Amino acid sequence: MMNAVKICVFTILVAAFYSYVSQMVPQTVTYPPEDTELGADMTTEDLVAAGEEIASGKGTCLTCHTVSGETGGRFPDLANIGLVAAERKEGFSDVEYLAESLYDPNEYIVEGFLPGMTPISDPPIDLNDREILAVIAYLQSLGGAPTVTLDTELRWQSEENSAGASTSSQASVSGAPSSENLSGEELFTMYACGTCHSVTEPTPLLGPSLYNVGNDLSTAEIYEAIMDPDAVVSEGFVAGLMSAQLRATGFYDKISSGQLKTLVDYLALQKGGS
Amino acid sequence: MKLLARRLPSGVLLFLMLAGLALVAFWTPDAWAQEAAGQVEYRSFPVVGSRVVVWVIAQLHLMFGAFVLAVPMFALTIEFIGFRNGDKRYDDLAYEFTRLLSVSFSFTASLGALLTFFLFILYPRLMEYLVSIFDWTFMLYACVFFLEAVFLYSYYYGWGKMPKWLHLVIGLCLNLVGIAIIFIADSWLTFMNSPNGIDAEGNLLSTWDAINNFTWMPINIHRLIANICFGGSIAAAYGAYKFLGAKTDEERAHYDWMGYMGNFIAIAALLPLPFAGYWLGREIYAFSQSLGIALMGGTFSWLFIIQAVLIGNLFLAANYYLWLSMERIHGAERYRKFTKWLLASITVCFIVWATPHSLVATVEEARAMGGSHHPILNVLGVMSAKNTAVNVLILTTYLSFLFYRRANKEATVSWAKTGNIIQFGILAVVVGVVIFLGVYGYFVEASVRIGLSIPQVSLVLFAMISITIIDVFMFRKAKILGPIEWGKIPNRAQYALFFIAITFAWTMGLMGYVRSGIRQHWHVYGVMRDTSVDAFTPTLGYAANVVSVTVLIFFAFIAVVFFLSSLAGKKKLDAGEGTSS
Numbered sequence: 141m142m143n144a145v146k147i148c149v150f151t152i153l154v155a156a157f158y159s160y161v162s163q164m165v166p167q168t169v170t171y172p173p174e175d176t177e178l179g180a181d182m183t184t185e186d187l188v189a190a191g192e193e194i195a196s197g198k199g200t201c202l203t204c205h206t207v208s209g210e211t212g213g214r215f216p217d218l219a220n221i222g223l224v225a226a227e228r229k230e231g232f233s234d235v236e237y238l239a240e241s242l243y244d245p246n247e248y249i250v251e252g253f254l255p256g257m258t259p260i261s262d263p264p265i266d267l268n269d270r271e272i273l274a275v276i277a278y279l280q281s282l283g284g285a286p287t288v289t290l291d292t293e294l295r296w297q298s299e300e301n302s303a304g305a306s307t308s309s310q311a312s313v314s315g316a317p318s319s320e321n322l323s324g325e326e327l328f329t330m331y332a333c334g335t336c337h338s339v340t341e342p343t344p345l346l347g348p349s350l351y352n353v354g355n356d357l358s359t360a361e362i363y364e365a366i367m368d369p370d371a372v373v374s375e376g377f378v379a380g381l382m383s384a385q386l387r388a389t390g391f392y393d394k395i396s397s398g399q400l401k402t403l404v405d406y407l408a409l410q411k412g413g414s
Numbered sequence: 415m416k417l418l419a420r421r422l423p424s425g426v427l428l429f430l431m432l433a434g435l436a437l438v439a440f441w442t443p444d445a446w447a448q449e450a451a452g453q454v455e456y457r458s459f460p461v462v463g464s465r466v467v468v469w470v471i472a473q474l475h476l477m478f479g480a481f482v483l484a485v486p487m488f489a490l491t492i493e494f495i496g497f498r499n500g501d502k503r504y505d506d507l508a509y510e511f512t513r514l515l516s517v518s519f520s521f522t523a524s525l526g527a528l529l530t531f532f533l534f535i536l537y538p539r540l541m542e543y544l545v546s547i548f549d550w551t552f553m554l555y556a557c558v559f560f561l562e563a564v565f566l567y568s569y570y571y572g573w574g575k576m577p578k579w580l581h582l583v584i585g586l587c588l589n590l591v592g593i594a595i596i597f598i599a600d601s602w603l604t605f606m607n608s609p610n611g612i613d614a615e616g617n618l619l620s621t622w623d624a625i626n627n628f629t630w631m632p633i634n635i636h637r638l639i640a641n642i643c644f645g646g647s648i649a650a651a652y653g654a655y656k657f658l659g660a661k662t663d664e665e666r667a668h669y670d671w672m673g674y675m676g677n678f679i680a681i682a683a684l685l686p687l688p689f690a691g692y693w694l695g696r697e698i699y700a701f702s703q704s705l706g707i708a709l710m711g712g713t714f715s716w717l718f719i720i721q722a723v724l725i726g727n728l729f730l731a732a733n734y735y736l737w738l739s740m741e742r743i744h745g746a747e748r749y750r751k752f753t754k755w756l757l758a759s760i761t762v763c764f765i766v767w768a769t770p771h772s773l774v775a776t777v778e779e780a781r782a783m784g785g786s787h788h789p790i791l792n793v794l795g796v797m798s799a800k801n802t803a804v805n806v807l808i809l810t811t812y813l814s815f816l817f818y819r820r821a822n823k824e825a826t827v828s829w830a831k832t833g834n835i836i837q838f839g840i841l842a843v844v845v846g847v848v849i850f851l852g853v854y855g856y857f858v859e860a861s862v863r864i865g866l867s868i869p870q871v872s873l874v875l876f877a878m879i880s881i882t883i884i885d886v887f888m889f890r891k892a893k894i895l896g897p898i899e900w901g902k903i904p905n906r907a908q909y910a911l912f913f914i915a916i917t918f919a920w921t922m923g924l925m926g927y928v929r930s931g932i933r934q935h936w937h938v939y940g941v942m943r944d945t946s947v948d949a950f951t952p953t954l955g956y957a958a959n960v961v962s963v964t965v966l967i968f969f970a971f972i973a974v975v976f977f978l979s980s981l982a983g984k985k986k987l988d989a990g991e992g993t994s995s
Contacts, residue, residue, distance in 0.1 A: 143658040144973075147912060151969050154916045155962040161723055162958030165716040165770075170951040172935035172944075204707045214707075214864075252859035256703035263940035264704060367463075367947065392458040396945040 171401055173198030175321070178270045184277060184286050191278025194271050199260055201275065207282060215257070216250045222284025235288055238276045242267075243296035261296075269297040324406020327399055331391055336382070339410050347382060348374045352412035362404050367392075455539040456946040464536040465948035466960060471532060473926050473964045474971070475525035477644070477919060479599075480637070482522045483592040484645025485511050486569065488679045490585035497578055507672060511649050512570050513982055517975045519566055523559075537946075540937045547611075547618050548602055551625070555598045562591045593638070600633050601625040606938050607929065608701040616941045628701035632694035633929075639690050642683040644918050648972065650676025651915035654908035655976055657901075666901035673911050674739060674900075680914065681732045681815075685808055685878070688725075689871050698932075705939060709932045717928050717954055719770050722800075724921045726764035729811055731913045733760055736814045738907040744896020746821035752813075759810040766803035771795030793856075801867050802852030805874045809845060812878050816885065823892035833888040837881045844877040919968055923961035931957070 176194050178187075195201040201218075209219040225234035229248050232240065240247055245257035260267050260275075267275065273288050280286040328334060336347035343349055353362060364371050369382035386392060395403075459467045489511040496504025534541050545552065565588035572581055604627050609616075611623025618624065653673030660666040699706035708714060737753050740746035769791050793799065825833070848870050855863045933939045935949040943949075 143655075147655065147658075148973075150909060150912055151916055152966065154913060155920065155965050158720070158724065158917075158920050159955075159958045159962040162720050163955040165719055165954055167953035167955050169953055170934060172949045200704060200707075204703065254864070256699065258702055258704045264702075264936060387458075392947065393454060393456055395947060396949070398945070398949075400947055 172398060173200075174398065174401075175268075176271060176274065178274060178290060180290060182290060184289060187274050187277040187289065188281045188286050189278075191274035191276070191281075194267065194275050195278055198265070198271070199267055199275055200265055201260075204257070214253075216253055218279065218282055220283035222280045222282045222286075225279070225284070234280060234284065235276060235292065235294070238279050239272070239294045239296055242272055242275060243294075261298075269294070322399070322402070324402045324409075327403045328406060331395070331403075332389070336385070339407075342412070344377075348377060350407055350410050352410065354408045354411040359404055359408050362407050363400070366400070366404070457536050457538070458947075459532075459536060463948060464532075464946070468529070468532050468536060469927075469930075469960060470964050470967070471525060471529045473923050473961075474968055475522065475529050476926060477922060477964075477968050478518055478522040478525055478971070479596070480641040480644045480922070481648050482515060482518050482566075483596055484641035485515055485518075485649060486566070486585060486588045486592060487642060488646065488649075489515075490582065490589060492675070493585065494582060497582065503671075507675060509573050510672060511676075512573065513979050514649065514652060514975060515566060516570055516982075517978045519563070521971055521975065523563075526559075537937075540942065543616070543938070543942055544602060544605075547605065547624050548621065551598055551601065551621070555595065558591055558594050558598065562588070562595055565591055596637055596641070597630075597634050600637065601627070601630055603929075604629040604633050607705070607933060608698070609938050609941050612941065616938070628697050629694065632690070632697045636687070636690040636694050639683050639687050640922065643680045643687060644922060646676045646678070646680030646683060647911075647915040647918040648676075650674075650680060650911045651972075652676070652976055652979070654911040656980070657908050658905060660901075663901055668900075670742075670901045670903055673908065677732070677735060677911055677914065680918065681811070684728065684732070685812065686875075688804055688808065689875065692867060692871060702939070705932055708934065709928065714928050714932060716770070717924065717957075719768055720954065720958070721921065721924060722764075722768040724917055724924065726760075726767055726807075728914060728917050728921070729760055729807055730764065731910050731917065733757070733811055733814045735907055735910040735914070736818050738903060738910065740818055740821050741904075742899045742902040743818075743821040744899075745823070746817075749817040749821065752817065756810055756814055760807060763803040763807035763810065766794050766799050767807070769794040769799070796856075798852050798855030798863060798866070801855075801870055802849055805848045805870050806845060808874055809841065809848075809877060812881075813841070816881065819885065820889060822895045822898060823889050824895055825888045825892050827888055827891070830888055833884050837884050840877050840880055844873045847873055916965065916969070919965045920961060923964050924958070927957050927961060 174197075176190050176198065178190055182190065204215040206213050206215075206217045207219050208217060210217060221238070222234070225237045226232075228237050228250075229240075237248075242260050245259060246255040249255050258265060261269070261272060270290055273290055273292055273294075276292075277286040277288045280288065322330065328339065333350075336345050337350045338345055339350045339353075341349060342351045357365065361372075369386070370379050373379040456464060458464060462470075489508045492504050492511070493508035496502065496508060565584055569581070569584050569588050572584060576584075601624070605624050608628040609624070610627035611618065611620040611625075613619055650673045653669045653671075653676055657666055657669035657673060660669055695706070695710070698709060710718065733756060737756075740749065771792065827833070851866045851870050855866050858866075931951060933944075934951050935944050936942065937944050
């Protein structure tokens with residue numbers, strides 16, 4: 141019996157040790173990438189900024205490429221790409237070279253590197269033509285002068301893709317809800333949160349007011365309050381009511397992770413009108 | 415009802431009970447209505463959420479599955495050795511390993527049923543799609559699983575009750591069917607990572623192409639080897655558990671031997687495992703650079719630092735056990751002086767392997783370093799250094815094995831001195847070239863550097879195979895310096911065996927997570943998005959906690975398996991005692 145207890149304690153200690161080691165490395169939550177809103181009236185400067193955001197986010201460009209000027213990486217460094225792009229491939233302008241590198245990356249391989257980059261217009265990256273234009277503007281800005289606008293036409297663009305929304309293969313398989321692009325306020329209304337909570341007045345309704353929730357709770361706490369409403373119940377309110385309501389209306393089955401994030405972000409902005 | 419219970423195997427009963435519970439818990443009238451309207455994509459699970467419950471059950475099923483599929487492989491091998499050399503001890507050992515299977519198989523089947531139910535209930539859209547791709551393979555799997563049950567119970571209950579050749583043939587069939595099971599299941603999960611055989615809309619073009627996707631065969635091979643490691647380590651833990659509770663020297667000797675054999679199997683299989691891992695990694699990159707980078711250079715790169723800690727610990731513990739084991743061998747003292755050098759080599763390799771490329775630092779520290787890369791440690795945190803460290807680590811462990819193997823032997827062949835010089839020469843040259851290639855990797859372009867791991871791996875395999883062949887011939891008619899005193903080993907060696915088993919289980923959990931996690935917000939990579947509330951990738955700390963809980967549940971179940979297996983043995987012992995009195 142004593143041996144069994146010792147073995148049991150030993151097992152728990154070893155597992156706890158590995159859990160402890162795992163808390164020592166950087167702790168990052170990675171959310172699904174979101175589409176970047178690109179307005180028709182964006183200046184080239186705006187486009188560069190949007191392109192940089194896409195390159196480090198949804199485009200996942202900077203997962204493989206560096207922008208440091210250092211050599212020796214697995215993929216070409218992009219620090220001076222705006223400068224050298226026009227000279228890389230004979231008969232290609234800088235925009236054409238960059239466009240081909242993004243739409244059809246294995247067509248031309250920089251010397252010393254191996255092929256293998258995924259076309260970023262295809263899943264899993266799946267940027268639309270407008271987003272790719274923004275990335276090209278950003279790449280041009282790295283050592284050069286950006287010239288592309290959202291009106292720039294490229295021969296690789298597809299008619300349906302340039303419309304703005306991603307329409308490639310997975311849309312038909314994923315069955316992603318069409319309400320994916322709704323704002324936080326629209327989601328708040330769509331899921332009837334306002335029936336019990338007010339965001340415009342500090343007065344509580346059936347549930348606590350969310351007028352100042354952005355100051356009262358962190359983003360993580362707001363997330364928990366939605367996903368597990370009974371974890372912490374505000375004083376004076378009934379436990380179990382909200383969770384029962386959300387289950388009954390099928391909220392947890394309907395809401396996607398993107399919608400949830402939008403909703404949480406919207407609530408985090410409710411700071412008592414300030 | 416009692417009659418029914420008596421006639422049905424326990425696994426089937428448990429399966430039915432769980433099925434009933436799952437139906438009661440989830441298939442509410444609302445859900446039925448939604449299902450009929452085809453609206454439900456996901457269902458929620460209380461408290462821990464859908465993802466965690468499927469994650470934990472899948473991992474538990476994999477662990478039991480690995481054990482149940484691996485044990486027959488080495489049980490059959492040991493039984494065959496006993497059959498060939500006529501040593502009954504081998505037959506008894508093979509039977510004792512097999513005895514662990516009966517209860518484990520019930521656990522595996524029950525967890526598999528539970529997993530299936532949870533997947534269909536909580537992820538109906540995903541399962542509908544997978545069924546549309548793999549329809550007939552699910553039926554095949556069910557048939558093969560049934561055959562597995564037939565062969566397994568025939569193998570276990572038929573021990574000593576049928577001609578040996580027939581029993582060995584049944585054991586062989588059991589293993590072939592076991593391999594078929596793992597290959598079929600692997601096709602489903604590898605398709606999710608590297609889909610193939612479908613058109614741009616995700617519609618099926620060829621079921622065979624969907625099965626034979628980029629990562630299918632690498633995962634098959636990697637899992638087969640890893641299962642043997644895992645199964646061997648759990649069997650060794652059983653030996654350790656029985657050793658600690660043994661009442662007589664005879665029992666201690668038997669279970670010491672069992673622990674040693676289980677550990678030998680586990681570590682012998684561990685040595686080629688990194689090579690299978692390289693192959694898998696290459697195929698992931700070949701399928702999609704994005705997926706490969708997410709695995710090794712992006713979101714999950716820090717996970718491999720944790721993996722390095724785990725594997726480093728495994729090598730340390732395995733070597734420690736071997737060194738302790740040598741204490742029970744007369745003649746082994748000749749090799750004791752090398753222990754400190756072996757330890758130094760393992761420690762250095764471990765440290766290099768576990769060195770991260772970038773560091774978690776405060777703003778002040780980062781400023782002092784000139785960025786997140788440490789000026790010196792940065793050099794050790796890249797693949798050139800890590801590949802070299804792993805290869806040297808493998809060779810060092812191999813050397814410990816070699817010393818153990820020779821511990822009580824003295825070569826009598828005339829060419830013994832030459833043989834030793836050749837063996838040393840091969841080892842020295844291979845270590846030298848492996849280190850040279852590692853350093854060379856810093857001075858060449860990426861396209862060349864990536865290819866250097868192949869000659870490194872090939873050289874290490876060449877060294878292990880050639881040195882072993884020379885050793886076998888050199889010690890064929892060796893002089894025996896003293897006996898191996900089985901049972902005369904400190905208790906802490908048994909805890910080393912437990913440590914190895916827990917670490918193997920934890921590593922399996924972690925690697926199971928990353929295999930699934932690299933898809934990130936995709937159920938089927940690039941084809942079907944995860945649009946559930948769990949589409950985000952959690953922190954490594956969170957994942958580690960889930961892995962730890964899973965490992966603890968697994969060992970709680972394994973304790974039940976050990977206990978019940980002991981009872982089965984006790985009954986025979988009691989019956990034997992009754993007869994003799």
